[in-house]
Amino acid sequence: MAQLLLVRTKNTDYKEVGDIVGIYExxxxxTPDTLAVLDVMKVEGYTREQLVYYVQGKxxxxxxxxxxxxxxxxxxxxxxxxxxxxNGTWRFLNERPKYEYTIRxxxxxxxxxxxxxxTSSFEKLQALNHLExxxxxxxxxxxxxxxxxxxxxxx
Numbered sequence: 001m002a003q004l005l006l007v008r009t010k011n012t013d014y015k016e017v018g019d020i021v022g023i024y025e026x027x028x029x030x031t032p033d034t035l036a037v038l039d040v041m042k043v044e045g046y047t048r049e050q051l052v053y054y055v056q057g058k059x060x061x062x063x064x065x066x067x068x069x070x071x072x073x074x075x076x077x078x079x080x081x082x083x084x085x086x087n088g089t090w091r092f093l094n095e096r097p098k099y100e101y102t103i104r105x106x107x108x109x110x111x112x113x114x115x116x117x118x119t120s121s122f123e124k125l126q127a128l129n130h131l132e133x134x135x136x137x138x139x140x141x142x143x144x145x146x147x148x149x150x151x152x153x154x155x
Contacts, residue, residue, distance in 0.1 A: 001026040002051040004041040005034070006103065013037075015097070018104030019134065023051050041103075044117045045124055055101055058133055061085040062093060065145055083145050084135050094140040102137075106130045 005021040021038060025048045030040060043051060062085070066078040082093040103111065110127040113119045135141050 002043045002046045002048045003028060004043060004051075004103070005030070006039045006041055007099070008037060008039045011037075015099070016102060016104055016134075016137075018102050018106070019097075019099035020055070020101040020103065020131075021099055023048055023055065041111065041115060043114045043124075044119070045121060054128060055131065058131065059100065060133055060135060063090075065090070084141070086136055090145040091136070091141055092143050092145055093135065094143075095138050097134040097138055100134055102132050102134050103130070105132060 003024045003026060005024060007015070007017050007019045007021060010017055026042070030038075046054075063083055064080055065083045066080050068078045069076055083090045084093045106127065107130075110130055113123050113127040
């Protein structure tokens with residue numbers, strides 16, 4: 001079994017209720033201080049590794065994008081930003097969220113499915129599909145990159 005550590009109340013350290021702070025093994029013991037401000041959701045039927053693999057698979061592709069200021073030779077460096085792929089639309093990634101995944105838009109029924117021992121794996125996967133990436137939930141990250149061409153990945 002895996003455990004999700006979730007934001008319980010909004011404050012200066014934790015931005016939004018339901019954001020996933022971490023994914024832990026069932027054996028992990030949280031301190032009283034942690035449990036005072038964060039919630040633990042035990043996800044039945046999944047190991048930590050399986051859940052981490054699934055959650056990271058939902059992460060959007062991110063790339064650096066450059067804008068040349070001129071086509072002439074110059075000593076001026078091009079503008080460089082990071083962008084993320086929002087289902088085929090590249091958007092500027094101006095601010096990385098503190099926590100990149102959330103269950104804030106999951107219904108109580110979907111949360112119950114995850115914690116229920118008798119629920120099928122198929123139903124759990126359907127509930128996990130409502131887990132979201134928080135990039136687009138930040139207003140600064142919704143502006144589309146104009147006229148972006150296929151990114152060239154240099155690694």
